Amino acid sequence: MALTVGVLALQGGFAEHLSCLRKAAAHLEVKFNMVEVRTPEQLATCHALVIPGGESTTLSLLATQSGLLGPLRDFVKVKRKPTWGTCAGLIMLSEEASSAKRGGQELIGGLDVRVHRNHFGRQKESFVTDLNLAFLAESLTDAMRAPPFPCVFIRAPVVDKLLADNVEETSPENGADFQSLPSPATNNQTLAQGSKIEVLGILLGRHASNKAAAAAETARSVSTKGDGDIVALRQGNVFGTSFHPELTEDIRIHLWWLEQVVHASMK
Numbered sequence: 131m132a133l134t135v136g137v138l139a140l141q142g143g144f145a146e147h148l149s150c151l152r153k154a155a156a157h158l159e160v161k162f163n164m165v166e167v168r169t170p171e172q173l174a175t176c177h178a179l180v181i182p183g184g185e186s187t188t189l190s191l192l193a194t195q196s197g198l199l200g201p202l203r204d205f206v207k208v209k210r211k212p213t214w215g216t217c218a219g220l221i222m223l224s225e226e227a228s229s230a231k232r233g234g235q236e237l238i239g240g241l242d243v244r245v246h247r248n249h250f251g252r253q254k255e256s257f258v259t260d261l262n263l264a265f266l267a268e269s270l271t272d273a274m275r276a277p278p279f280p281c282v283f284i285r286a287p288v289v290d291k292l293l294a295d296n297v298e299e300t301s302p303e304n305g306a307d308f309q310s311l312p313s314p315a316t317n318n319q320t321l322a323q324g325s326k327i328e329v330l331g332i333l334l335g336r337h338a339s340n341k342a343a344a345a346a347e348t349a350r351s352v353s354t355k356g357d358g359d360i361v362a363l364r365q366g367n368v369f370g371t372s373f374h375p376e377l378t379e380d381i382r383i384h385l386w387w388l389e390q391v392v393h394a395s396m397k
């Protein structure tokens with residue numbers, strides 16, 4: 131049986147994600163159909179979904195107009211299918227967003243976190259930085275020899291508050307900029323809320339470049355130990371990255387996530 135993986139194609143970097151997913155799928159035994167999702171009917175065919183970067187206020191508006199907001203919430207929070215959001219996609223998958231559009235913006239939710247939009251400032255403050263993402267060890271034979279991942283941050287959000295106290299304990303790895311965590315418990319709750327939040331990527335030493343971010347920083351209630359920002363996390367079926375793996379030649383995160391999709395389909 132082929133697994134159908136959808137990419138929400140309302141706006142933003144969906145074509146880049148589709149291309150990376152197709153390249154990654156070529157490394158796996160399982161057959162995949164990669165499809166663009168613009169309607170509730172297309173979403174209903176999907177076993178898993180990627181929500182790309184772009185602009186979360188636009189995504190939210192277009193999802194509402196196309197009747198997808200309710201079906202997306204159902205997909206993520208009721209059916210609890212594997213869903214990955216990058217950048218604006220991560221914002222959509224968070225329960226709360228700060229520096230949101232005036233009057234608020236509709237989110238899908240699924241991650242018990244608050245994200246801070248545009249944490250590092252405007253487009254011109256975009257940057258690329260290498261992070262050691264130890265979770266990729268799940269699909270690589272020797273994590274320590276795996277090269278760091280080139281992370282592209284464009285008007286990126288970070289997680290500035292954890293809304294639940296069910297967080298996996300983290301232990302810094304010899305000063306590395308990543309905190310390694312065990313794989314999910316084998317009793318594997320597929321709940322988003324109710325599952326532990328796993329912090330999978332921390333960015334150290336890059337400070338917020340706007341006032342709201344500085345305020346959010348002081349308001350942070352539960353944070354990682356140290357001064358890092360959470361830029362990758364998972365809670366149950368929901369995975370989020372602040373950065374854009376689809377804008378690099380490196381398909382390791384797409385490969386890792388497709389493997390998670392395969393595992394979820396076998397439950």
Ligand SMILES: NC(=O)CC[C@H](N)C(=O)O
Pocket residue numbers: 182183184185186187216217218219221247248284285286287
């Ligand atoms: N590259 C991106 O996806 C940027 C996200 C954007 N800051 C937003 O609020 O949606």
